[in-house]
Amino acid sequence: MHSKDQICPDDYQKTASWLQSQTHHRPKVAIICGSGLGMLADDFKCQDSFPYSDIPGFPQSTVQGHAGRLVFGELKGKTCVCMQGRFHMYEGHSLSKTTFPVRVFKLLGVETLIVTNAAGSLADSYQVGDIMIIKDHINFPGLAGLNPLNGPNDDKFGPRFPPMSGVYDRDLRKMALELCKRMGVSQFVQEGVYCMVGGPNFETVAEARLLHRLGVDAVGMSTAPEVVVASHCGLRVFGLSLITNKVVKSYDDTESVNHDAVLEVGKLRSQTLQSLVTELVHWMDINNNTA
Numbered sequence: 095m096h097s098k099d100q101i102c103p104d105d106y107q108k109t110a111s112w113l114q115s116q117t118h119h120r121p122k123v124a125i126i127c128g129s130g131l132g133m134l135a136d137d138f139k140c141q142d143s144f145p146y147s148d149i150p151g152f153p154q155s156t157v158q159g160h161a162g163r164l165v166f167g168e169l170k171g172k173t174c175v176c177m178q179g180r181f182h183m184y185e186g187h188s189l190s191k192t193t194f195p196v197r198v199f200k201l202l203g204v205e206t207l208i209v210t211n212a213a214g215s216l217a218d219s220y221q222v223g224d225i226m227i228i229k230d231h232i233n234f235p236g237l238a239g240l241n242p243l244n245g246p247n248d249d250k251f252g253p254r255f256p257p258m259s260g261v262y263d264r265d266l267r268k269m270a271l272e273l274c275k276r277m278g279v280s281q282f283v284q285e286g287v288y289c290m291v292g293g294p295n296f297e298t299v300a301e302a303r304l305l306h307r308l309g310v311d312a313v314g315m316s317t318a319p320e321v322v323v324a325s326h327c328g329l330r331v332f333g334l335s336l337i338t339n340k341v342v343k344s345y346d347d348t349e350s351v352n353h354d355a356v357l358e359v360g361k362l363r364s365q366t367l368q369s370l371v372t373e374l375v376h377w378m379d380i381n382n383n384t385a
């Protein structure tokens with residue numbers, strides 16, 4: 095027996111086998127939806143969907159704007175799986191639990207992971223509603239020793255000391271920028287550095303200033319652990335942040351951020367985000383370019 099939050103090496107395979115017994119879909123692309131971004135699965139054809147509570151080994155989503163459903167389906171003919179709701183460290187999950195689905199995806203045959211999130215901007219030139227293609231990340235919890243790869247290394251998934259430079263695939267970033275141009279949305283698309291902090295509180299002014307000085311463009315409370323685990327097991331990674339608020343950097347600023355406002359911005363950009371993800375998946379398919 096092991097505690098609820100401890101993962102045994104066999105647990106990933108048990109969950110993957112259960113899913114394969116429940117759906118005929120064999121996805122090559124996995125999408126993780128950020129806060130208020132669950133609509134990314136809306137365009138899936140021939141959907142099979144599973145509440146997380148029905149999936150053996152899956153944690154539960156507890157955050158508003160994270161439906162807690164795994165959806166399989168086809169996007170422009172390419173088989174995908176989408177997490178409508180992710181797990182965050184601040185919900186009380188261990189980092190291996192928050193990233194559990196990523197290794198399950200690997201065992202399902204997924205080759206590319208698309209991560210999305212809602213984030214606050216530090217970059218002065220960014221506006222609320224901008225879409226940031228993630229070029230790189232700073233994993234603050236990771237730098238402080240909170241890493242999902244802590245513990246015995248499972249060589250079946252990847253090496254003990256995985257490199258993390260170039261983790262956000264260059265070709266996918268380049269193609270996404272090109273697609274944004276073709277879609278006529280370049281005026282609100284950025285490319286920048288995402289920083290993960292632990293949360294759940296938003297930043298103090300001093301913390302915001304620190305992040306700004308460090309060169310962080312956008313900050314959130316997720317994504318980095320999923321990306322570390324995905325890269326460790328050889329998945330190709332692409333990431334998008336939706337800028338839902340400007341992080342308060344001045345003591346004179348009386349505005350403050352809240353989660354409802356974060357969720358509202360998702361609705362504003364839902365169509366563009368859906369189109370971008372769909373076109374990117376389609377591009378991977380026609381280039382037979384998933385891995």
Ligand SMILES: O=P(O)(O)O[C@H]1O[C@H](CO)[C@@H](O)[C@H]1O
Nearest residue numbers: 128129211212314315316356
């Ligand atoms: O990163 P996602 O899941 O998009 O959620 C972001 O939005 C929530 C705060 O509003 C935090 O969980 C933050 O990480």
Ligand SMILES: Nc1nc2[nH]cnc2c(=O)[nH]1
Nearest residue numbers: 212213214313314315341
């Ligand atoms: N840490 C953090 N996470 C966010 N998620 C959405 N907006 C924010 C923000 O301003 N700060």
